[in-house]
Amino acid sequence: MDSDKYSKLFSTDLLIHDMRRDRSVAAAAGRVGPSSLTCRERVRRTMLGHEFTDKVTATSALIGTYIHTGITAARKELNPRLVHDLEIKIKLNKLEMVGTADEIDLDENSVTDYKTVNDLAYRKRVGPDDAHLRQVHLYALGLIQAGMLQNPPTVRLVYIDRSGKTDEVWTYQQTYDPNQIIWIEEWLADVDYAIQHKEEASKDWPITMCRRFCPYYSACRPDDVPGLAITVPEVAQAANTYHEAHLQETEAKQIKDGAKELLRSVEGMTREGVTVRWLTVNSDNGPYERIEVKKVKGGE
Numbered sequence: 001m002d003s004d005k006y007s008k009l010f011s012t013d014l015l016i017h018d019m020r021r022d023r024s025v026a027a028a029a030g031r032v033g034p035s036s037l038t039c040r041e042r043v044r045r046t047m048l049g050h051e052f053t054d055k056v057t058a059t060s061a062l063i064g065t066y067i068h069t070g071i072t073a074a075r076k077e078l079n080p081r082l083v084h085d086l087e088i089k090i091k092l093n094k095l096e097m098v099g100t101a102d103e104i105d106l107d108e109n110s111v112t113d114y115k116t117v118n119d120l121a122y123r124k125r126v127g128p129d130d131a132h133l134r135q136v137h138l139y140a141l142g143l144i145q146a147g148m149l150q151n152p153p154t155v156r157l158v159y160i161d162r163s164g165k166t167d168e169v170w171t172y173q174q175t176y177d178p179n180q181i182i183w184i185e186e187w188l189a190d191v192d193y194a195i196q197h198k199e200e201a202s203k204d205w206p207i208t209m210c211r212r213f214c215p216y217y218s219a220c221r222p223d224d225v226p227g228l229a230i231t232v233p234e235v236a237q238a239a240n241t242y243h244e245a246h247l248q249e250t251e252a253k254q255i256k257d258g259a260k261e262l263l264r265s266v267e268g269m270t271r272e273g274v275t276v277r278w279l280t281v282n283s284d285n286g287p288y289e290r291i292e293v294k295k296v297k298g299g300e
Helices: 003-019 022-028 040-047 059-078 120-126 130-145 178-196 207-213 233-262
Strands: 083-091 096-105 110-117 154-161 169-175 274-281 288-295
Touching (some): 083 130, 130 154
Antiparallel strands (some): 083 096, 274 288
16 A cells, blocks of 8 residues: 555544544434534534535544543543543523533532633634633533532633643633523523524634535535636636645645744754754834744755
8 A cells, every 4th residue: 555545544544533423423313512612604514414515524523522532531530530531411582502611629619621722822712712701600500500500610721832832831710600690501502593493593603614614505605606717728727836836825724833943042053054043023012032044055
């Protein structure tokens, strides 16, 4: 088996494994969980059992899942008194959902959810993702209903950088806020109204997110999917060439980012005449370091 074929088979295995996870199976079966509350129209289609129209693959999400598993194992080993991966039933006005809480501390009266992200610095600046915050509040509600936590518990989000660029962990926590649950019930009432009146619900995601992550994108956003076929050979070739160049550009950036990590605090010149310098750049947001890599004459 050659390397390209092996890579495709390897990637397919990861995709199949992801599709067999409880969360993926639940979505395919039309069940809504705490992590589903991102877009009302997507939830409506899920609840009605609409078939997926688009294949959504995200290697970063798969990696996040595997990191999540490792984090849980480490926390379990070093903190055996904590409760991990507990399935919780959550009762709302018109819906009962099931979720899995990452970590529960009965002594502290808290519930914690782990999140892996590629944009930790950005997340720290703007605060927790609203969907993440609603998710952990739902876990807290279910634990209160089950009598495991006293009202009000502490809800906590722990963000870990899955890109590996920093070892830092950022934690956001607050006291359980029943207004979050009121908001969720009103949000779900909008979905229920749309179902009862055979209407589409609000499309809460920006369309760029829909294109990348929604399995209903083509059916939900048909006006955004070009219907006109490109039949002129030269034009079709130009479109395909542009796409190939874009992929190469993306790959080149990833290669540069990887090399940049190894070159931090390094200055000098290779035998081939490639020089490396770090420059301090002053900006409105304060000074920052920028790498400069050039090829000079005289190298091998």
